[in-house]
Amino acid sequence: MSESTHVSSLGMGDGLHHQVLASFPLCDITEEDLTQNPQFCKLLATLAQHVDQTGLTVPLKTELEKAEQKLRSQRRHWLRSESLHKGLQEMIQDHCIRKHHVTVPPDQNLFYETLEKCLLVAQCIRLLDPSSTTNQDQPSVLGLSPQHMMDLMPSEKDVQRMKQGLPEELEKHLRKSCFSLLSYYQPEWENESERLKTSKLSHLAAQLDKEKKRAESLKETCRENTVLLQRQTQLYLSELIKCIQLLQSLILDHRLRIQTDLDGKKLEYLEGKCELVLQKIKTEMVEIQLDMYTVDSIAAHRKIRERLESDLKACQVEKHSVELKLASFEILGKEFEALAEEYCRLRQKIEMNNWALKEFTRCSDK
Incomplete structure (x- = not known):
């Protein structure tokens, strides 16, 4: 049997909660606290039979x-x-x-x-x-x-x-x-x-006593209203917190549900914007090319390109023939490598001597 069923078995139900709250108005407890703690509620109901609202025993x-x-x-x-x-x-x-x-x-x-x-x-x-509490033997003033x-x-x-x-x-x-x-x-x-x-x-004393009782009654009513207002404030704040939590959960669920659609729309927007930027770049490049290259310069560049391509092909053929010769020379081994180095050295020396002879001849003519 649950605790709430146990409270109902007492034959009091919500009436027990109201009885406990009325018996202990100075306690900072709510009906929700009593519902969640039925044994404590039962203890307070039993205690209310032996004490008054201020907590004093009979x-x-x-x-x-x-x-x-x-x-x-x-x-x-x-x-x-x-x-x-x-x-x-x-x-x-x-x-x-x-x-x-x-x-x-x-x-x-x-x-x-x-x-x-x-x-x-x-x-x-x-x-x-x-006085009676003073030492009789003390000296007088x-x-x-x-x-x-x-x-x-x-x-x-x-x-x-x-x-x-x-x-x-x-x-x-x-x-x-x-x-x-x-x-x-x-x-x-x-x-x-x-x-x-x-x-x-x-009749003044009776009137003053009547007004005093009325003021005390109003003071008691004000105190009861203050306690009631505090309880209502606590209940209001509790309900307000629950509403805020529910609103937060609804906002979070709604945000998660529409986040995918928002991301898809944003991706499409960015893709379209990127494509637009690329097209604009291409347009700018074409405009720059049209401004830089006229019909005559394009024809000249085309001829230069053809000439360079023919020279490139000739160089590639020459490179291929040289590579074949080098491959045939590599067959001779290291001895030919030494002869090749000696040949290169002699060619360099001959070139240096020819350059020196030309310079000497030019100085002699002057």
């Missing part, structure tokens, strides 16, 4: 959710304290700016000075107080202790007065900050009445 996912819930709780507690601290600091800064522009009542100045001193002392005490900082606190009376007026002032500041946030979120609400702003402000 127990680990539960522990992670508990840890995240605890972290969110601690984060809310920290944000509550940090927001309160930042709000108090903003109140002090606003007061410092306001007192440079308008006259502030003395009791309000005392309120903010007491608040600022209390914040500074609390901050110094937090810095001087070692500049020999200071939290008790030294407590001595710098304002009077108890001023502190109590500040604490009594703090909730109201803090509420005013937070209300102002919330109205600023509301105006930033919806600028057209800035000119609304305070009562209407307060009503809309009570």
